[in-house]
Amino acid sequence: MRYLLDTNIFIYLSTDHDKLDPNVYSILSEPETLMYISAESVRELIVAYNNKGWGNKKWKTAEDMVRSIEETHFVEILPIAKDVMQTYSRLSVNKTMNHKDPSDHVIISHAMTLGIPLISSDTRFPYYTRQGLNLIFNEK
16 A cells, blocks of 8 residues: 655654554554655655754755655655646635645645555544545654
8 A cells, every 4th residue: 555654754754754644654663554755744754854954863864864864764756747736726724723834735746646544643634534634644
């Protein structure tokens, strides 16, 4: 089965397995599981590395971190294609929860466009299931 990992899930997978729900950890541990991450999540990880120091203890450079996503963690980085942007342009955002994060919206749109489940811990994401998002929620 194929899954798109939200940025927070990749962080937990690479640095803190204890923050993964046992069911999510089981899914990610299955040998048949194919894991993907949006290029938008990778951009967020680079920003976190450069600005906040996240991952500095694990990787020497942001480039090392990006390389390790595929080579060490076996998570394929997916480019953001035009069809993802078309989905993004139609996405109705969660105004009730004041969800204004464009990176989240691109990641949600990526999962919806590909028709694969998105694994996330973000409590604002269930709103998007009404629009076709297949969400697996990671209960922290």
